[in-house]
Amino acid sequence: MTLDPILATLIVVAVWFLVFVYLHIVGLRSRQDNAQWLVRSYAACSAAMLVSVVALSMWHDSGQTLLLPILIAVLTSACLFVLYVPAVYTILTSLSVATLILLRRTGGRMPETSLYDRFATRGIIQQRLCVLVGAGYLAEDACGLSLTSRGRAFARAFAFIQRVWCLGPGG
């Protein structure tokens, strides 16, 4: 029995994506910089996946139908990535998740004002500003903070989406 080439491609994609998830988790557990580690491990696994898909196609039909397996592999891997990343970032950075965890650790209840004192503070903003400066979206000088060109492009793109979708000021 021979496995259909596209089905075989999907199995290869799934295997390499699992390797990426494993590497990412190992990186998180060993306190690697998350964003950098995420991108590097995904890039490495994607490259390995493409090599495997090409090798599989060469072995199957000498690469005569190479275009379709590569397209399917890249798209499937990208789809898995965009489903995986938001889930990870929710666990890592969401204030709602942090609130639930704090409540659980303090016996399941807290005065509302204490939650605001903990999460609606300068410290939370300061923490995010450090991340944004580190990621190259903001630059800090003696006068205060300003957007880098990368940060400005990002902010303008999303401000445009907010306007088109009539979302109003969010946050």
Added chain:
Amino acid sequence: MKAIILATATTIVLLVVVTIAFRFHQTAQRARQMTLIYLGCIILSALTWFATSVDLGFLPGSLLIQPNWLDFSLMLFFFTAAFFGGALQLYNLADRGFSLHILIDVEGTDSHAVDADWLVANYGGGKGLTWMYGKRIEGLLETKLVDRKAETIELTSKGERTADLLLAVRRFLRLEPQS
């Protein structure tokens, strides 16, 4: 290839319908509105898949995904990922992204003295950080993960289960003190 073409076309239709809905039929539950549009588009894509020929009338044999059930499944998967990982995430970020809105606020001000104190007062287009956190609390109340009793916020049983699961994941990732 038919799967990719139909998933792409349906995603474009979804984005157009979502834009029209957000502009002309505003509701407080926009994520729910988007999900309903997604379900409508799933049905539309399935009907289109069955109503069209395997090669869409122009695809060469080397670009056909066989067997047919795999082509259909891939179309559903690509479109679902485009919705949950693309359109819905785009909405979540544009509506609630904390770091993103810091950037938008900095971009929108003429002041050069932007710092943490300024953002505490002006975050979210001038609404402030207290408003932002109030929105998070309201979200948790709406999803019944917490309850408000007098001036106390309390985990519901659903909230407890969710918190336990999240704590377990965070402990596994070594983001929490090990117990």
